[in-house]
Amino acid sequence: MQLPQGLVDRFRADLEPLWPFLDQPESRLGLAVSGGGDSLALLLLAHAALPDRVEAATVDHRLRPESAAEAEHVAALCRELGVPHRIIPVSVEGGNLQDRARAARYAALGEWCEERGLDGLATAHQMDDQVETFIMRANRGSGVFGLSSIRALGTVPGMPLRLIRPLPGWRRKELRDIVEAAGWNAVDDPSNENEAFDRIRIRKALSEADWIDFEGVAKSARLLGEAEDTIDWMVGREYSECVDAGAEETVYRALRSGIGGTLVAGGVIRSIFRGFGAHIDMAAAAKLVEALRAGRKSNVAGIEAFVRDQDGERLWVFRREVPRRTG
Secondary structure, eight states: OOOOHHHHHHHHHHHTTTOTTTTOTTOOEEEEOOSSHHHHHHHHHHHHHSTTOEEEEEEEOOOSTTHHHHHHHHHHHHHHHTOOEEEEEOOOOSSSHHHHHHHHHHHHHHHHHHHHTOSOEEOOOBHHHHHHHHHHHHHTTOOHHHHTOSOSEEEOTTSOOEEEOOBTTSOHHHHHHHHHHTTOOOOOOGGGGOTTSHHHHHHHHHHTOTTOOHHHHHHHHHHHHHHHHHHHHHHHHHHHHHEEEOSSEEEEOTTSSSOOOHHHHHHHHHHHHHHTTOOOOHHHHHHHHHHHHTTOOEEETTEEEEEEEETTEEEEEEEEOOOOOOO
16 A cells, blocks of 8 residues: 655654664564554554565553454554564563553563564654653653653663654654555554543543644653753763762762752762662652752661761762661
8 A cells, every 4th residue: 555655755754863774775673563543554654664674563461352353453454564463472460550561562572673683663652642641740740851751762671672763743643544544443442541541531631622732742842851861961970070989888979060950969879879789769869869968867778878078078978778786
């Protein structure tokens, strides 16, 4: 089936800065295709832009009776296009179902890409997803690192494989229109109507808020992503210039550079904790920054943090908490 050339050119232009293999005919791209309208549009666009250079996979989480048939539906559409396709069944453990399903999905897709020798994995997150995520996180009081939302370029969790999202400039409706024009039927996941999920409540509210500029909100999220990258760079520089990691303790000369604001200092502290094999989130790191600035000693995640004045300089010192004696 033939897509309008303008749509294909637009997709290639969006893909170009994310996938450096675009003009390398031997390189191939993996597509995560669930069967929903967004992912089917991704399949059609990528197939048209990269003929004979894409493969698709559908992860069957086996959480609904219909999931196997939906995966087979995607397989049939891929055969229609001549795109290699694999169905990957996974098991999802209890707990936070959405988070665990996402982790299982990315792990399975990453292994599939490695096995097939693919040069990246593309997913179909689009502008509406970006805006929904931004508002959902803003509603929870997230800072810069949360509001940067869905990034167009990253890596598959736990792997060096490139993860790309080439559709953040596309609206959900125009992607559905592409699928309908092809005569295809998208899978309808009933969870997309379940208002027990924050995202679905926000999606329905947004559908009634015609005053919201989706492109403006998406641009804000993108700029916050750039701000996050800048902060990460500053954290790396601050750590390299102001932190001495020793066998017994790690010392942070937090006042030396003059750039140790809460975001930067908190980022450095998180890096220090990782050096001890411990993890804290940004909110906990910010509280620790506040305590150390006030000269208060703290114990967090098994790490003792306190202030030491030495040679005319105030140091923030971190070391493993000494186990308390019992008996």
